[in-house]
Every structure is written in structure tokens, then in C-alpha cells.
Amino acid sequence: MRLAIPKETQPGETRVAATPESVKKFKGLGLDVIVQSGAGASARISDSDYTAAGALVAPDAASTVKDADIVLKVRGPSPGEIVQLRNGAVLAALLSPHSEQDAIAAMAQAGITAFAMEFLPRISRAQAMDVLSSQANLAGYKAVIDAAAQFGRAMPMMMTAAGTIAPARVLVMGVGVAGLQAIATAKRLGAIVSATDVRPATKEQVESLGGTFVAVMDEEFKNAQTAAGYAKPMSADYQAKQSALIAETIRKQDIVITTALIPGRKAPILVSEEMIQSMKPGSVIVDLAAGAGGNTPLSKPDEIIEVHGVTIMGPTNLPGALATDASALYARNLFNFVSLIVDKKTGALALDWDDEIVKGAVVAKDGATVPRG
Ligand code: NAD
Numbered sequence: 001m002r003l004a005i006p007k008e009t010q011p012g013e014t015r016v017a018a019t020p021e022s023v024k025k026f027k028g029l030g031l032d033v034i035v036q037s038g039a040g041a042s043a044r045i046s047d048s049d050y051t052a053a054g055a056l057v058a059p060d061a062a063s064t065v066k067d068a069d070i071v072l073k074v075r076g077p078s079p080g081e082i083v084q085l086r087n088g089a090v091l092a093a094l095l096s097p098h099s100e101q102d103a104i105a106a107m108a109q110a111g112i113t114a115f116a117m118e119f120l121p122r123i124s125r126a127q128a129m130d131v132l133s134s135q136a137n138l139a140g141y142k143a144v145i146d147a148a149a150q151f152g153r154a155m156p157m158m159m160t161a162a163g164t165i166a167p168a169r170v171l172v173m174g175v176g177v178a179g180l181q182a183i184a185t186a187k188r189l190g191a192i193v194s195a196t197d198v199r200p201a202t203k204e205q206v207e208s209l210g211g212t213f214v215a216v217m218d219e220e221f222k223n224a225q226t227a228a229g230y231a232k233p234m235s236a237d238y239q240a241k242q243s244a245l246i247a248e249t250i251r252k253q254d255i256v257i258t259t260a261l262i263p264g265r266k267a268p269i270l271v272s273e274e275m276i277q278s279m280k281p282g283s284v285i286v287d288l289a290a291g292a293g294g295n296t297p298l299s300k301p302d303e304i305i306e307v308h309g310v311t312i313m314g315p316t317n318l319p320g321a322l323a324t325d326a327s328a329l330y331a332r333n334l335f336n337f338v339s340l341i342v343d344k345k346t347g348a349l350a351l352d353w354d355d356e357i358v359k360g361a362v363v364a365k366d367g368a369t370v371p372r373g
Helices: 020-028 047-052 061-065 101-109 124-129 131-150 177-188 202-208 236-250 273-278 319-341 356-361
Strands: 002-005 032-036 056-058 070-075 090-094 113-116 158-160 163-165 169-173 192-196 255-258 284-287 304-307 310-313 362-365
Touching: 002 061, 020 032, 020 047, 020 319, 032 047, 032 061, 047 056, 070 319, 090 319, 101 113, 101 362, 113 356, 124 319, 124 356, 131 177, 131 255, 131 284, 131 310, 131 319, 169 177, 169 236, 177 192, 177 202, 177 255, 192 202, 192 236, 236 273, 319 356, 356 362
Parallel strands: 002 032, 002 070, 032 056, 070 090, 090 113, 169 192, 169 255, 255 284, 284 310
Antiparallel strands: 113 362, 158 163, 304 310
């Protein structure tokens, strides 16, 4: 069986879906691995690193994927890439299944069995395959590092002969995987950290990292988590109460990191223009939801802007700014997923449609898209 790793084509995508380490492991499963020349270049992995690990290197995308039984990518394929895939091939990538329904329909039509890694169920058996977590963790870290670099003051308190520098105040909005890493990173840099989320379970997590939890804790808050562990959209009444509390908190902050997302929907607006106006000049906001509509109304995807003296950054691919680490984690996630769908004795595809993980992640099979319940 043949597993292919084409070069990513989306502008600005620096990650790659396999590393020499994962290539060796795929070989151990009995698979032949073929990598497109230059696929790892932006993640500092050369063609010769892949060949040393046992992969074949092909000159272009078409020859890489032509006879492949399994194709691994970071981003979903473009229409031009879909037609290159073999009818019957299995594809696993971040397919943006909520917004890219046409692309998924095209994959179904081309006879591809497509897995959207975003749809892996968040059960403990799937943790080692959870690309959303591995990438969000890096994004949370890098958001704080980038905010600190942009901020014209120091993060920790410093007591010097020339006087004392006050520590920076950092507010993290949305305490999922990215938010937790942002809190931990800001604490390590010596900031005074507070955080907010609508899921009650996050209060203890924030406090265990040494942060202060800020939220309106009413009845609605107590029920704001779905069975899958995600946030629910909140009522207008709750949002107004929460907004008043945040307005009071945000004035005193130097750095705000927003990470609030609701899967399949536009991100909630958490920081209004008035709140931004109330912040001190020189403050920094990093909006990790900028690609999903933004947690502020002013954020612009992949731009750094200054409004009312506040810098607003809207990075949409922070894991890509740490391409080597992000690729290493992503490649391990995908290896763990592929091990689940390949028979370890024969090296052949073994898709168990009763398996919660396989069933949860598939978005196209047998020539049709898979409807979501
Ligand atoms: P996410 O990226 O979907 O959202 C980020 C955060 O934004 C979430 O904490 C969410 O509650 C919050 N949010 C949404 N609306 C908000 C609002 N109006 N105000 C404030 N905050 C708001 O979340 P995620 O990082 O993917 O994590 C979601 C959950 O899944 C977490 O509980 C996480 O611990 C859990 N998880 C479980 C596993 C597992 O068990 N395998 C793996 C990863 C994550």
C-alpha cells in the first residue's frame, strides 16, 4: 500500500503532514511512502531527510498522489488537487468541513474517502490523534510571545536600582486548549493573568494555572457546555451581563488574547470597539478567532492594525509560524490515526465503520458526503 505526502499549496501554509519520524513509523506498518519534493522545506525538512527515513521523493504533486491509497495533507485539497487523486483513495487533512462543503462534495464525487481531522470525537482514545489540540496549544503559546514582542513594555515585575517596573496584565478570553496554553505562557513570563470562558469547568483550570477567573456565574453559565465539551451560544441577556463585567476588567489590561470559538458558527464578539477605546494606549490584542469572524469587530485576518492606540493582531495560522514543531505534532497525530485504519499484520486498509473515531471523522465515502447529525 502506498501513502503519499504532497506539498501544501495554500498560500502561507508552512506545515507538512509527515516528518522523517512518521515516515519511519509508516514503513514499520508496511506502507510505501512517497513525498513530493520540497514538501518539508518550510518546516526545515529536506528531501534527503525523507529519503534517509525510507521515503521515495517524487518531483510533482501529480506523480506523488497518482497511485496513492492514502494521502495525508495539512489543508484540504484544491479542486485541481482533487482531480489528481485516485478514485478510492483515503484522504486525511484539516478539511474545514463547516465552510468547505463544496470541496467535500467534489471529493465524494471523485470517489475519495475523506476524513476531516476537525471532526475527530474528543474522547480519550482519540487524544493522540487530536490535531485541533496539538495545533491550538502551539497557537496559544505563540499568541502570547507575539503579543509580548509587540508590547512596548516588559511582562514581569522588575525591581531595579532605577525603580520598579509593574508587571503586565494579561486577560485570556476563551479557555480551551489555546487559552490554557496562553495563560501558562503569560504566567511563565511573569504577567498578572486573568481569564474568562462560558464553560464552568474552566474556572478550576484557570485557577490551577495561577490565573483569576472572571465571569458572570449564573444558571445559564452552569449549563453552557455541550456533551462534547464545547461552548453553546449564549443568550443575549447573558452576553449583556458578561459584557458589562468584561468592560470593567478590560480597561485595566495591557494584553488581551481572545480564543473564543463555537464550532461551525461565527465566533462571538467579546471585545467591543468601546472596550478597545477604554484600553490604555500601547495595549495589544491578539485575536485567535480572526479567521472565524473575530472576537472583536475590528480584527482583520492576518493583519496587524492600530485602532484607538491599541494594536490588534489577527493571525490565522500561528501554528504555521512554528512549522517544525507544529508539523512534528501534526505528523504524530496523523500517524496515530492511520494506525487505526490500517491492519498491522497485512498493511492493508481496514476501515471499521463501527469505530466511533472512524465514523466521527469521515465526511465523504462511497461517492457521497456523510451528513452530520
Ligand atoms: P474551541 O477552540 O472550540 O473554543 C475555545 C474556547 O472558547 C472554549 O473554551 C469555549 O468554551 C470558549 N468560548 C466560546 N464562546 C465563548 C464566549 N462567548 N465567551 C467566552 N468563551 C467562549 O475549544 P477547544 O480548545 O477545542 O476545547 C473545547 C473543549 O474540548 C475543552 O473542554 C477541551 O478541554 C476539550 N478537549 C477535550 C479533549 C479530549 O478529551 N480528547 C481534547 C481536546 C479538547
